[in-house]
Amino acid sequence: MGKFLVAGVTQIETIVRVDKIPVSFAPMTSAIDSIYTAMGGDAYNESLALKWLGDDVVFMSIVGRNQDLEMINPPDRKITLSTEYIIPQMNDTPTEVVLYDKERRQQIFEDIKDLRDNSYDMSMVPPIAENCDMVVLANANFCRPFVKVAQEHDKPVAVNIRYYDKEKEKYNADFLDSAKVLYFSDDTLTEDPYDFIDRMATTYGTEIIILGQGSEGLMLYDKSQNLRIHYNTVKTNEVVNTIGAGNALFACFLHYYMETGDSVNAIKNALLFASYKIGYMGTSNGFMTTDQLEQWRNLIWGIK
Template structure:
Protein backbone atom coordinates (compact mmCIF):
# COMPACT_ATOMS: atom_id res chain seq x y z
CA UNK A 1 0.00 0.00 0.00
CA UNK A 2 1.31 3.41 -0.99
CA UNK A 3 0.50 6.78 0.56
CA UNK A 4 -0.55 9.24 -2.13
CA UNK A 5 -1.45 12.92 -1.92
CA UNK A 6 -3.94 13.96 -4.62
CA UNK A 7 -4.41 17.65 -5.40
CA UNK A 8 -6.88 18.70 -8.06
CA UNK A 9 -10.37 19.78 -9.04
CA UNK A 10 -13.62 18.45 -7.57
CA UNK A 11 -16.88 19.41 -9.24
CA UNK A 12 -20.51 18.51 -9.83
CA UNK A 13 -21.19 16.72 -13.09
CA UNK A 14 -24.34 16.33 -15.14
CA UNK A 15 -23.72 13.47 -17.58
CA UNK A 16 -26.28 13.06 -20.37
CA UNK A 17 -26.46 10.27 -22.94
CA UNK A 18 -27.78 11.40 -26.37
CA UNK A 19 -28.27 9.59 -29.67
CA UNK A 20 -25.66 11.61 -31.55
CA UNK A 21 -23.50 14.71 -31.36
CA UNK A 22 -24.29 17.20 -32.72
CA UNK A 23 -27.97 16.84 -31.88
CA UNK A 24 -31.06 18.78 -32.89
CA UNK A 25 -31.39 21.61 -30.39
CA UNK A 26 -35.02 22.16 -31.42
CA UNK A 27 -36.10 18.62 -30.53
CA UNK A 28 -37.01 17.46 -27.06
CA UNK A 29 -34.78 14.54 -26.05
CA UNK A 30 -36.79 11.85 -24.27
CA UNK A 31 -35.63 8.87 -22.19
CA UNK A 32 -31.95 9.85 -22.19
CA UNK A 33 -30.00 8.56 -19.17
CA UNK A 34 -28.89 11.45 -16.94
CA UNK A 35 -26.51 11.34 -13.98
CA UNK A 36 -26.00 14.25 -11.58
CA UNK A 37 -23.34 13.97 -8.89
CA UNK A 38 -19.75 14.47 -7.94
CA UNK A 39 -16.84 14.16 -10.34
CA UNK A 40 -13.65 15.82 -11.47
CA UNK A 41 -10.15 14.50 -12.10
CA UNK A 42 -9.05 14.51 -8.46
CA UNK A 43 -12.20 12.85 -7.16
CA UNK A 44 -11.98 10.12 -9.79
CA UNK A 45 -8.32 9.51 -8.94
CA UNK A 46 -9.20 9.34 -5.23
CA UNK A 47 -11.83 6.67 -5.83
CA UNK A 48 -9.55 4.67 -8.14
CA UNK A 49 -6.54 4.65 -5.81
CA UNK A 50 -8.66 3.99 -2.72
CA UNK A 51 -10.25 1.02 -4.49
CA UNK A 52 -6.76 -0.26 -5.32
CA UNK A 53 -5.93 -0.20 -1.61
CA UNK A 54 -3.74 2.87 -1.32
CA UNK A 55 -3.95 5.41 1.48
CA UNK A 56 -5.19 8.57 -0.21
CA UNK A 57 -5.00 12.16 1.02
CA UNK A 58 -7.52 13.88 -1.25
CA UNK A 59 -6.91 17.65 -1.24
CA UNK A 60 -9.30 19.85 -3.16
CA UNK A 61 -11.47 22.98 -2.93
CA UNK A 62 -15.26 23.44 -3.16
CA UNK A 63 -17.93 26.04 -2.38
CA UNK A 64 -18.19 27.62 1.07
CA UNK A 65 -21.56 26.05 1.90
CA UNK A 66 -20.80 22.68 0.33
CA UNK A 67 -21.47 19.48 2.26
CA UNK A 68 -18.45 17.45 1.15
CA UNK A 69 -20.04 14.11 2.02
CA UNK A 70 -22.19 14.38 -1.10
CA UNK A 71 -19.04 13.32 -2.95
CA UNK A 72 -19.41 9.84 -1.44
CA UNK A 73 -22.30 8.25 -3.41
CA UNK A 74 -24.39 6.07 -1.07
CA UNK A 75 -24.33 3.13 -3.48
CA UNK A 76 -20.51 2.95 -3.59
CA UNK A 77 -18.70 0.25 -1.60
CA UNK A 78 -15.62 2.47 -1.32
CA UNK A 79 -15.67 5.59 0.86
CA UNK A 80 -13.13 8.35 0.24
CA UNK A 81 -11.78 10.57 3.01
CA UNK A 82 -13.18 14.09 2.54
CA UNK A 83 -11.36 15.70 5.50
CA UNK A 84 -9.01 17.60 3.20
CA UNK A 85 -11.62 19.03 0.81
CA UNK A 86 -11.73 22.69 1.83
CA UNK A 87 -14.85 24.91 1.36
CA UNK A 88 -12.98 28.05 0.32
CA UNK A 89 -14.68 28.95 -2.98
CA UNK A 90 -17.84 30.99 -3.53
CA UNK A 91 -19.45 27.92 -5.10
CA UNK A 92 -18.45 24.47 -6.33
CA UNK A 93 -17.36 24.09 -9.98
CA UNK A 94 -19.73 22.25 -12.30
CA UNK A 95 -19.69 20.56 -15.68
CA UNK A 96 -22.30 19.34 -18.16
CA UNK A 97 -21.23 16.44 -20.39
CA UNK A 98 -23.16 15.15 -23.40
CA UNK A 99 -21.89 11.92 -24.99
CA UNK A 100 -23.14 9.54 -27.69
CA UNK A 101 -22.57 5.93 -28.77
CA UNK A 102 -19.54 6.91 -30.86
CA UNK A 103 -17.94 8.57 -27.82
CA UNK A 104 -18.26 12.05 -29.24
CA UNK A 105 -18.47 14.53 -26.38
CA UNK A 106 -19.86 18.01 -25.88
CA UNK A 107 -18.69 19.55 -22.59
CA UNK A 108 -19.68 22.76 -20.83
CA UNK A 109 -17.56 23.64 -17.79
CA UNK A 110 -17.97 26.36 -15.19
CA UNK A 111 -14.93 26.49 -12.90
CA UNK A 112 -16.41 29.34 -10.81
CA UNK A 113 -13.65 31.21 -8.93
CA UNK A 114 -11.19 28.33 -8.80
CA UNK A 115 -8.40 30.43 -10.34
CA UNK A 116 -8.46 32.61 -7.22
CA UNK A 117 -8.88 29.76 -4.72
CA UNK A 118 -6.07 29.08 -2.26
CA UNK A 119 -5.47 25.91 -0.31
CA UNK A 120 -4.43 26.02 3.35
CA UNK A 121 -0.97 24.52 3.07
CA UNK A 122 -0.35 24.33 6.83
CA UNK A 123 -1.73 20.78 6.92
CA UNK A 124 0.20 19.64 3.86
CA UNK A 125 3.80 19.58 5.13
CA UNK A 126 3.43 16.76 7.72
CA UNK A 127 1.29 14.69 5.36
CA UNK A 128 3.70 15.12 2.45
CA UNK A 129 6.58 14.01 4.67
CA UNK A 130 4.89 10.61 5.04
CA UNK A 131 3.66 10.27 1.45
CA UNK A 132 5.23 8.30 -1.40
CA UNK A 133 4.00 10.51 -4.24
CA UNK A 134 2.06 13.64 -5.15
CA UNK A 135 -0.51 13.24 -7.93
CA UNK A 136 -1.36 16.76 -9.01
CA UNK A 137 -3.37 18.59 -11.67
CA UNK A 138 -2.27 21.91 -13.17
CA UNK A 139 -4.94 24.00 -11.44
CA UNK A 140 -3.67 27.26 -9.92
CA UNK A 141 -4.31 26.26 -6.31
CA UNK A 142 -2.15 23.17 -6.85
CA UNK A 143 1.06 25.10 -7.57
CA UNK A 144 2.24 25.30 -3.92
CA UNK A 145 1.99 21.50 -3.66
CA UNK A 146 4.94 21.22 -6.05
CA UNK A 147 7.20 23.09 -3.63
CA UNK A 148 6.14 20.95 -0.68
CA UNK A 149 6.70 17.71 -2.59
CA UNK A 150 10.14 18.84 -3.75
CA UNK A 151 11.10 19.92 -0.23
CA UNK A 152 10.10 16.49 1.07
CA UNK A 153 11.94 14.69 -1.74
CA UNK A 154 8.78 13.02 -3.08
CA UNK A 155 7.95 11.89 -6.59
CA UNK A 156 5.51 14.08 -8.52
CA UNK A 157 2.99 12.81 -11.06
CA UNK A 158 1.18 15.36 -13.22
CA UNK A 159 -2.22 14.61 -14.74
CA UNK A 160 -2.20 17.38 -17.33
CA UNK A 161 -4.86 15.95 -19.63
CA UNK A 162 -5.12 18.41 -22.51
CA UNK A 163 -2.06 20.22 -23.86
CA UNK A 164 -1.79 23.68 -25.37
CA UNK A 165 1.46 25.06 -26.75
CA UNK A 166 0.22 28.58 -26.11
CA UNK A 167 -0.42 27.85 -22.42
CA UNK A 168 2.68 25.77 -21.81
CA UNK A 169 4.54 28.66 -20.18
CA UNK A 170 1.84 28.84 -17.48
CA UNK A 171 2.46 25.17 -16.67
CA UNK A 172 6.26 25.37 -16.62
CA UNK A 173 6.53 24.86 -12.84
CA UNK A 174 4.49 21.67 -13.12
CA UNK A 175 6.29 20.30 -16.18
CA UNK A 176 9.82 21.12 -14.98
CA UNK A 177 9.35 19.23 -11.72
CA UNK A 178 7.11 16.28 -12.63
CA UNK A 179 8.67 12.80 -12.64
CA UNK A 180 5.60 11.25 -14.32
CA UNK A 181 3.51 13.15 -16.88
CA UNK A 182 0.19 12.03 -18.34
CA UNK A 183 -1.11 13.97 -21.37
CA UNK A 184 -3.96 13.23 -23.76
CA UNK A 185 -3.14 13.68 -27.44
CA UNK A 186 -6.54 15.30 -28.20
CA UNK A 187 -4.98 18.69 -28.97
CA UNK A 188 -1.52 17.61 -30.10
CA UNK A 189 -0.58 18.22 -33.72
CA UNK A 190 2.16 16.42 -35.63
CA UNK A 191 4.01 13.20 -34.94
CA UNK A 192 3.44 11.94 -31.37
CA UNK A 193 6.95 10.48 -31.07
CA UNK A 194 8.45 13.83 -32.04
CA UNK A 195 6.24 15.48 -29.45
CA UNK A 196 7.60 13.12 -26.77
CA UNK A 197 11.19 13.66 -27.94
CA UNK A 198 10.71 17.42 -27.67
CA UNK A 199 9.23 17.10 -24.18
CA UNK A 200 12.04 14.89 -22.94
CA UNK A 201 14.68 17.29 -24.24
CA UNK A 202 13.10 20.24 -22.46
CA UNK A 203 11.79 18.70 -19.23
CA UNK A 204 13.55 15.32 -18.78
CA UNK A 205 10.76 13.47 -16.93
CA UNK A 206 11.19 9.88 -15.80
CA UNK A 207 7.93 8.74 -17.42
CA UNK A 208 5.62 10.14 -20.11
CA UNK A 209 2.27 8.55 -20.89
CA UNK A 210 0.68 9.98 -24.03
CA UNK A 211 -2.95 8.86 -24.17
CA UNK A 212 -4.24 8.20 -27.70
CA UNK A 213 -7.89 7.37 -27.06
CA UNK A 214 -9.24 4.29 -28.83
CA UNK A 215 -5.85 3.40 -30.31
CA UNK A 216 -4.06 3.08 -26.97
CA UNK A 217 -1.07 5.10 -25.77
CA UNK A 218 2.66 5.67 -25.99
CA UNK A 219 4.79 4.92 -22.94
CA UNK A 220 8.17 6.62 -22.54
CA UNK A 221 10.45 5.36 -19.76
CA UNK A 222 13.75 7.20 -19.59
CA UNK A 223 15.56 4.71 -17.37
CA UNK A 224 14.41 1.58 -19.24
CA UNK A 225 14.99 3.19 -22.65
CA UNK A 226 11.39 2.38 -23.57
CA UNK A 227 9.29 4.34 -26.07
CA UNK A 228 6.55 2.01 -27.31
CA UNK A 229 3.01 2.31 -28.55
CA UNK A 230 0.62 0.01 -26.69
CA UNK A 231 -2.73 -0.87 -28.22
CA UNK A 232 -5.90 -0.48 -26.19
CA UNK A 233 -7.46 -3.64 -24.75
CA UNK A 234 -11.04 -4.91 -24.64
CA UNK A 235 -12.83 -5.62 -21.37
CA UNK A 236 -16.25 -3.93 -21.00
CA UNK A 237 -18.54 -2.67 -23.71
CA UNK A 238 -17.87 1.06 -23.90
CA UNK A 239 -20.58 3.22 -22.35
CA UNK A 240 -18.72 6.47 -21.60
CA UNK A 241 -15.01 7.00 -22.20
CA UNK A 242 -14.84 10.17 -20.10
CA UNK A 243 -12.62 9.60 -17.08
CA UNK A 244 -10.65 6.76 -18.64
CA UNK A 245 -7.45 8.81 -18.50
CA UNK A 246 -7.88 9.40 -14.76
CA UNK A 247 -8.34 5.66 -14.26
CA UNK A 248 -5.27 4.88 -16.35
CA UNK A 249 -2.86 7.25 -14.58
CA UNK A 250 -4.18 6.18 -11.16
CA UNK A 251 -3.68 2.49 -11.87
CA UNK A 252 -0.28 3.11 -13.43
CA UNK A 253 0.89 5.00 -10.34
CA UNK A 254 -0.37 2.27 -7.99
CA UNK A 255 1.55 -0.50 -9.74
CA UNK A 256 4.60 1.60 -10.63
CA UNK A 257 5.12 2.49 -6.97
CA UNK A 258 4.59 -1.16 -6.05
CA UNK A 259 6.81 -2.82 -8.67
CA UNK A 260 8.99 -0.06 -10.25
CA UNK A 261 8.09 -1.76 -13.55
CA UNK A 262 6.54 0.71 -16.01
CA UNK A 263 5.59 -1.96 -18.56
CA UNK A 264 3.73 -4.04 -15.98
CA UNK A 265 2.07 -0.89 -14.66
CA UNK A 266 0.95 0.34 -18.09
CA UNK A 267 -0.55 -3.04 -18.99
CA UNK A 268 -2.61 -2.89 -15.82
CA UNK A 269 -3.48 0.74 -16.53
CA UNK A 270 -4.80 -0.11 -19.99
CA UNK A 271 -7.18 -2.79 -18.74
CA UNK A 272 -8.17 -0.58 -15.79
CA UNK A 273 -9.13 2.27 -18.14
CA UNK A 274 -10.92 -0.12 -20.50
CA UNK A 275 -13.07 -1.57 -17.73
CA UNK A 276 -13.90 1.88 -16.41
CA UNK A 277 -15.40 2.95 -19.77
CA UNK A 278 -18.24 0.46 -19.23
CA UNK A 279 -19.89 2.84 -16.75
CA UNK A 280 -21.76 6.10 -17.20
CA UNK A 281 -20.53 7.98 -14.16
CA UNK A 282 -16.93 9.21 -14.31
CA UNK A 283 -16.34 8.25 -10.66
CA UNK A 284 -17.33 4.57 -10.92
CA UNK A 285 -16.10 1.39 -12.54
CA UNK A 286 -12.78 0.98 -10.71
CA UNK A 287 -11.33 -2.50 -10.23
CA UNK A 288 -9.83 -3.97 -7.07
CA UNK A 289 -6.30 -5.47 -7.24
CA UNK A 290 -7.84 -8.96 -7.30
CA UNK A 291 -10.00 -8.04 -10.27
CA UNK A 292 -7.00 -6.51 -12.06
CA UNK A 293 -5.16 -9.82 -11.74
CA UNK A 294 -8.15 -11.74 -13.10
CA UNK A 295 -8.43 -9.48 -16.13
CA UNK A 296 -4.68 -9.49 -16.68
CA UNK A 297 -4.66 -13.28 -16.90
CA UNK A 298 -7.58 -13.21 -19.32
CA UNK A 299 -6.04 -10.61 -21.61
CA UNK A 300 -2.30 -11.22 -21.84
CA UNK A 301 -2.19 -14.97 -21.62
CA UNK A 302 -4.14 -15.07 -24.88
CA UNK A 303 -2.96 -11.88 -26.60
CA UNK A 304 0.00 -11.92 -28.96
CA UNK A 305 2.88 -9.50 -28.62
CA UNK A 306 1.97 -7.92 -31.96
CA UNK A 307 -1.60 -7.31 -30.77
CA UNK A 308 -0.31 -5.73 -27.61
CA UNK A 309 2.17 -3.31 -29.12
CA UNK A 310 0.94 -2.88 -32.68
CA UNK A 311 4.52 -3.58 -33.79
CA UNK A 312 6.87 -6.54 -33.62
CA UNK A 313 8.97 -6.18 -30.47
CA UNK A 314 10.60 -8.61 -28.04
CA UNK A 315 8.39 -9.67 -25.15
CA UNK A 316 9.35 -8.12 -21.83
Protein backbone atom coordinates (compact mmCIF):
# COMPACT_ATOMS: atom_id res chain seq x y z
CA MET A 1 0.00 0.00 0.00
CA GLY A 2 1.40 3.36 -1.05
CA LYS A 3 0.92 6.68 0.69
CA PHE A 4 -0.02 9.54 -1.60
CA LEU A 5 -0.61 13.23 -1.02
CA VAL A 6 -2.85 14.41 -3.86
CA ALA A 7 -3.55 18.11 -4.43
CA GLY A 8 -5.71 19.54 -7.16
CA VAL A 9 -9.06 20.70 -8.39
CA THR A 10 -12.47 19.52 -7.25
CA GLN A 11 -15.33 20.50 -9.51
CA ILE A 12 -18.96 19.76 -10.25
CA GLU A 13 -19.19 17.91 -13.56
CA THR A 14 -22.19 17.52 -15.82
CA ILE A 15 -21.74 14.98 -18.62
CA VAL A 16 -24.15 15.06 -21.55
CA ARG A 17 -24.48 12.39 -24.25
CA VAL A 18 -25.28 13.88 -27.65
CA ASP A 19 -25.80 12.35 -31.09
CA LYS A 20 -22.80 14.06 -32.61
CA ILE A 21 -20.34 16.88 -32.12
CA PRO A 22 -20.76 19.61 -33.24
CA VAL A 23 -24.29 19.67 -31.87
CA SER A 24 -27.07 20.61 -34.26
CA PHE A 25 -29.52 23.20 -33.02
CA ALA A 26 -32.83 21.97 -31.63
CA PRO A 27 -35.16 23.87 -29.29
CA MET A 28 -35.55 20.79 -27.10
CA THR A 29 -33.81 17.41 -26.93
CA SER A 30 -35.10 14.67 -24.64
CA ALA A 31 -33.11 11.48 -24.04
CA ILE A 32 -33.33 9.09 -21.10
CA ASP A 33 -30.11 8.52 -19.10
CA SER A 34 -28.18 11.06 -21.15
CA ILE A 35 -27.21 13.57 -18.45
CA TYR A 36 -25.07 12.79 -15.39
CA THR A 37 -23.97 15.23 -12.67
CA ALA A 38 -21.50 14.49 -9.86
CA MET A 39 -18.30 15.69 -8.26
CA GLY A 40 -15.19 15.36 -10.37
CA GLY A 41 -11.88 16.96 -11.24
CA ASP A 42 -8.56 15.38 -12.17
CA ALA A 43 -7.11 15.19 -8.67
CA TYR A 44 -10.43 14.11 -7.14
CA ASN A 45 -10.73 11.25 -9.64
CA GLU A 46 -7.10 10.22 -9.12
CA SER A 47 -7.59 10.17 -5.36
CA LEU A 48 -10.60 7.90 -5.72
CA ALA A 49 -8.73 5.52 -8.01
CA LEU A 50 -5.71 5.32 -5.70
CA LYS A 51 -7.97 4.72 -2.70
CA TRP A 52 -9.84 2.04 -4.62
CA LEU A 53 -6.54 0.27 -5.34
CA GLY A 54 -5.80 0.16 -1.61
CA ASP A 55 -3.52 3.16 -1.19
CA ASP A 56 -3.50 5.61 1.70
CA VAL A 57 -4.60 8.95 0.21
CA VAL A 58 -4.69 12.47 1.64
CA PHE A 59 -6.61 14.67 -0.77
CA MET A 60 -6.13 18.44 -0.56
CA SER A 61 -8.36 20.81 -2.50
CA ILE A 62 -10.46 23.97 -2.33
CA VAL A 63 -14.17 24.36 -3.11
CA GLY A 64 -16.92 26.94 -2.79
CA ARG A 65 -17.84 28.33 0.63
CA ASN A 66 -21.36 26.92 0.39
CA GLN A 67 -20.38 23.58 -1.11
CA ASP A 68 -22.06 20.55 0.47
CA LEU A 69 -19.06 18.31 1.23
CA GLU A 70 -21.32 15.27 1.46
CA MET A 71 -21.32 15.32 -2.36
CA ILE A 72 -17.67 14.25 -2.18
CA ASN A 73 -18.80 10.83 -0.95
CA PRO A 74 -22.17 9.77 -2.41
CA PRO A 75 -23.89 7.06 -0.34
CA ASP A 76 -23.82 4.42 -3.09
CA ARG A 77 -20.02 4.41 -3.45
CA LYS A 78 -17.96 1.72 -1.73
CA ILE A 79 -15.03 3.95 -0.83
CA THR A 80 -14.81 7.37 0.78
CA LEU A 81 -12.34 10.22 0.72
CA SER A 82 -11.65 12.26 3.81
CA THR A 83 -12.89 15.84 3.48
CA GLU A 84 -10.63 17.07 6.28
CA TYR A 85 -8.30 18.85 3.88
CA ILE A 86 -10.90 20.09 1.38
CA ILE A 87 -11.22 23.77 2.25
CA PRO A 88 -14.49 25.63 1.42
CA GLN A 89 -13.12 29.11 0.71
CA MET A 90 -13.93 29.97 -2.91
CA ASN A 91 -16.93 32.02 -3.95
CA ASP A 92 -18.22 28.95 -5.82
CA THR A 93 -17.00 25.48 -6.71
CA PRO A 94 -15.52 25.16 -10.22
CA THR A 95 -17.91 23.65 -12.75
CA GLU A 96 -17.47 21.75 -16.00
CA VAL A 97 -19.93 20.56 -18.65
CA VAL A 98 -18.80 17.88 -21.09
CA LEU A 99 -20.62 16.92 -24.28
CA TYR A 100 -19.61 13.58 -25.80
CA ASP A 101 -20.75 11.46 -28.74
CA LYS A 102 -20.46 7.87 -29.92
CA GLU A 103 -17.29 8.66 -31.87
CA ARG A 104 -15.57 9.53 -28.55
CA ARG A 105 -15.38 13.20 -29.42
CA GLN A 106 -15.75 15.64 -26.56
CA GLN A 107 -16.57 19.30 -26.20
CA ILE A 108 -15.80 20.77 -22.79
CA PHE A 109 -17.10 23.94 -21.18
CA GLU A 110 -15.14 24.92 -18.08
CA ASP A 111 -15.80 27.59 -15.46
CA ILE A 112 -13.05 27.67 -12.83
CA LYS A 113 -14.78 30.47 -10.87
CA ASP A 114 -12.26 32.32 -8.66
CA LEU A 115 -9.80 29.40 -8.50
CA ARG A 116 -6.83 31.47 -9.70
CA ASP A 117 -7.34 33.98 -6.89
CA ASN A 118 -7.25 31.39 -4.11
CA SER A 119 -4.33 29.80 -2.27
CA TYR A 120 -4.15 26.77 -0.03
CA ASP A 121 -3.24 26.91 3.67
CA MET A 122 0.20 25.31 3.45
CA SER A 123 0.78 25.24 7.22
CA MET A 124 -0.71 21.75 7.48
CA VAL A 125 1.05 20.28 4.44
CA PRO A 126 4.68 19.60 5.58
CA PRO A 127 3.93 16.86 8.18
CA ILE A 128 1.67 15.09 5.71
CA ALA A 129 4.25 15.36 2.95
CA GLU A 130 6.90 13.94 5.28
CA ASN A 131 4.80 10.79 5.76
CA CYS A 132 3.85 10.19 2.13
CA ASP A 133 5.63 8.24 -0.61
CA MET A 134 4.71 10.58 -3.47
CA VAL A 135 3.12 13.99 -4.04
CA VAL A 136 0.62 13.98 -6.92
CA LEU A 137 -0.35 17.38 -8.29
CA ALA A 138 -2.57 19.13 -10.79
CA ASN A 139 -1.01 22.15 -12.49
CA ALA A 140 -3.42 24.57 -10.80
CA ASN A 141 -1.95 27.77 -9.38
CA PHE A 142 -2.70 26.84 -5.77
CA CYS A 143 -0.68 23.62 -6.21
CA ARG A 144 2.60 25.44 -6.96
CA PRO A 145 3.70 25.72 -3.28
CA PHE A 146 3.35 21.93 -2.95
CA VAL A 147 6.31 21.53 -5.29
CA LYS A 148 8.64 23.27 -2.82
CA VAL A 149 7.31 21.24 0.12
CA ALA A 150 7.85 17.99 -1.78
CA GLN A 151 11.41 19.01 -2.61
CA GLU A 152 12.13 20.01 0.99
CA HIS A 153 11.00 16.55 2.14
CA ASP A 154 12.71 14.73 -0.73
CA LYS A 155 9.48 13.28 -2.08
CA PRO A 156 8.95 12.39 -5.75
CA VAL A 157 6.41 14.51 -7.61
CA ALA A 158 3.94 13.38 -10.27
CA VAL A 159 2.02 15.99 -12.25
CA ASN A 160 -1.01 15.72 -14.51
CA ILE A 161 -0.56 18.59 -16.96
CA ARG A 162 -3.87 17.71 -18.62
CA TYR A 163 -4.06 19.88 -21.76
CA TYR A 164 -0.68 20.92 -23.12
CA ASP A 165 -0.29 24.37 -24.65
CA LYS A 166 3.17 25.30 -25.92
CA GLU A 167 2.39 28.98 -25.45
CA LYS A 168 1.73 28.33 -21.74
CA GLU A 169 4.66 25.98 -21.14
CA LYS A 170 6.63 28.66 -19.31
CA TYR A 171 3.81 28.97 -16.75
CA ASN A 172 4.16 25.26 -15.99
CA ALA A 173 7.95 25.37 -15.70
CA ASP A 174 8.02 24.78 -11.93
CA PHE A 175 5.85 21.67 -12.32
CA LEU A 176 7.81 20.41 -15.32
CA ASP A 177 11.19 20.98 -13.66
CA SER A 178 10.28 19.14 -10.47
CA ALA A 179 8.25 16.16 -11.69
CA LYS A 180 9.59 12.63 -11.69
CA VAL A 181 6.45 11.52 -13.55
CA LEU A 182 4.54 13.65 -16.06
CA TYR A 183 1.21 12.85 -17.70
CA PHE A 184 -0.03 14.66 -20.80
CA SER A 185 -3.01 14.21 -23.11
CA ASP A 186 -2.42 14.65 -26.83
CA ASP A 187 -5.83 16.32 -27.32
CA THR A 188 -4.24 19.71 -27.95
CA LEU A 189 -0.78 18.56 -29.07
CA THR A 190 0.33 20.11 -32.35
CA GLU A 191 3.77 18.51 -32.76
CA ASP A 192 4.89 14.98 -33.50
CA PRO A 193 4.41 12.90 -30.32
CA TYR A 194 7.90 11.38 -30.48
CA ASP A 195 9.45 14.82 -30.93
CA PHE A 196 7.34 16.15 -28.07
CA ILE A 197 8.47 13.44 -25.65
CA ASP A 198 12.10 13.86 -26.68
CA ARG A 199 11.87 17.61 -26.16
CA MET A 200 10.24 17.28 -22.74
CA ALA A 201 12.76 14.67 -21.62
CA THR A 202 15.74 16.66 -22.87
CA THR A 203 14.55 20.01 -21.53
CA TYR A 204 13.40 18.90 -18.08
CA GLY A 205 15.22 15.62 -17.47
CA THR A 206 11.95 13.89 -16.54
CA GLU A 207 12.30 10.23 -15.56
CA ILE A 208 8.84 9.04 -16.69
CA ILE A 209 6.56 10.60 -19.31
CA ILE A 210 3.14 9.25 -20.28
CA LEU A 211 1.40 10.72 -23.31
CA GLY A 212 -2.24 9.65 -23.54
CA GLN A 213 -3.45 9.28 -27.13
CA GLY A 214 -7.12 8.44 -26.65
CA SER A 215 -8.36 5.57 -28.78
CA GLU A 216 -4.85 5.17 -30.23
CA GLY A 217 -3.40 4.15 -26.86
CA LEU A 218 -0.44 5.93 -25.30
CA MET A 219 3.30 6.46 -25.34
CA LEU A 220 5.59 5.65 -22.41
CA TYR A 221 9.03 7.14 -21.87
CA ASP A 222 11.29 5.75 -19.14
CA LYS A 223 14.68 7.42 -18.84
CA SER A 224 16.30 4.74 -16.67
CA GLN A 225 15.29 1.94 -19.06
CA ASN A 226 16.10 3.96 -22.20
CA LEU A 227 12.53 3.23 -23.27
CA ARG A 228 10.21 5.13 -25.57
CA ILE A 229 7.38 2.94 -26.77
CA HIS A 230 3.80 3.11 -28.01
CA TYR A 231 1.08 0.87 -26.57
CA ASN A 232 -2.27 0.29 -28.21
CA THR A 233 -5.46 0.34 -26.17
CA VAL A 234 -6.86 -2.90 -24.83
CA LYS A 235 -10.54 -3.87 -24.56
CA THR A 236 -12.13 -5.14 -21.38
CA ASN A 237 -15.47 -3.32 -21.66
CA GLU A 238 -17.82 -1.72 -24.14
CA VAL A 239 -17.26 2.02 -24.41
CA VAL A 240 -19.88 4.11 -22.62
CA ASN A 241 -17.98 7.28 -21.77
CA THR A 242 -14.26 7.99 -22.01
CA ILE A 243 -14.29 11.02 -19.71
CA GLY A 244 -11.98 10.44 -16.75
CA ALA A 245 -10.10 7.59 -18.41
CA GLY A 246 -6.83 9.53 -18.35
CA ASN A 247 -7.14 10.22 -14.62
CA ALA A 248 -7.80 6.53 -13.97
CA LEU A 249 -4.83 5.50 -16.10
CA PHE A 250 -2.47 7.97 -14.41
CA ALA A 251 -3.51 6.91 -10.90
CA CYS A 252 -3.22 3.20 -11.63
CA PHE A 253 0.21 3.72 -13.16
CA LEU A 254 1.42 5.56 -10.07
CA HIS A 255 0.03 2.85 -7.78
CA TYR A 256 1.95 0.05 -9.50
CA TYR A 257 5.03 2.10 -10.33
CA MET A 258 5.51 3.06 -6.69
CA GLU A 259 4.85 -0.53 -5.66
CA THR A 260 7.20 -2.26 -8.12
CA GLY A 261 9.40 0.38 -9.78
CA ASP A 262 8.57 -1.31 -13.11
CA SER A 263 7.08 1.22 -15.55
CA VAL A 264 6.15 -1.40 -18.16
CA ASN A 265 4.22 -3.53 -15.69
CA ALA A 266 2.58 -0.38 -14.33
CA ILE A 267 1.52 0.95 -17.74
CA LYS A 268 0.01 -2.38 -18.77
CA ASN A 269 -2.08 -2.46 -15.62
CA ALA A 270 -3.01 1.18 -16.19
CA LEU A 271 -4.23 0.45 -19.73
CA LEU A 272 -6.47 -2.28 -18.35
CA PHE A 273 -7.74 -0.06 -15.56
CA ALA A 274 -8.65 2.72 -17.99
CA SER A 275 -10.23 0.35 -20.51
CA TYR A 276 -12.64 -0.94 -17.87
CA LYS A 277 -13.35 2.57 -16.63
CA ILE A 278 -14.74 3.73 -19.98
CA GLY A 279 -17.56 1.22 -19.68
CA TYR A 280 -19.20 3.37 -17.00
CA MET A 281 -20.86 6.77 -16.87
CA GLY A 282 -19.19 9.39 -14.69
CA THR A 283 -15.54 10.22 -14.14
CA SER A 284 -15.35 8.56 -10.71
CA ASN A 285 -17.11 5.26 -11.45
CA GLY A 286 -16.04 1.91 -12.91
CA PHE A 287 -12.77 0.94 -11.26
CA MET A 288 -11.26 -2.55 -11.60
CA THR A 289 -10.16 -4.42 -8.48
CA THR A 290 -6.54 -5.51 -8.16
CA ASP A 291 -7.66 -9.14 -8.61
CA GLN A 292 -9.41 -8.25 -11.86
CA LEU A 293 -6.32 -6.41 -13.04
CA GLU A 294 -4.16 -9.46 -12.41
CA GLN A 295 -6.58 -11.76 -14.23
CA TRP A 296 -6.86 -9.51 -17.27
CA ARG A 297 -3.13 -8.85 -17.36
CA ASN A 298 -2.36 -12.56 -17.39
CA LEU A 299 -4.98 -13.09 -20.10
CA ILE A 300 -3.71 -10.37 -22.42
CA TRP A 301 0.05 -10.27 -21.80
CA GLY A 302 0.68 -13.61 -20.11
CA ILE A 303 1.82 -14.43 -16.61
CA LYS A 304 4.92 -12.51 -15.66
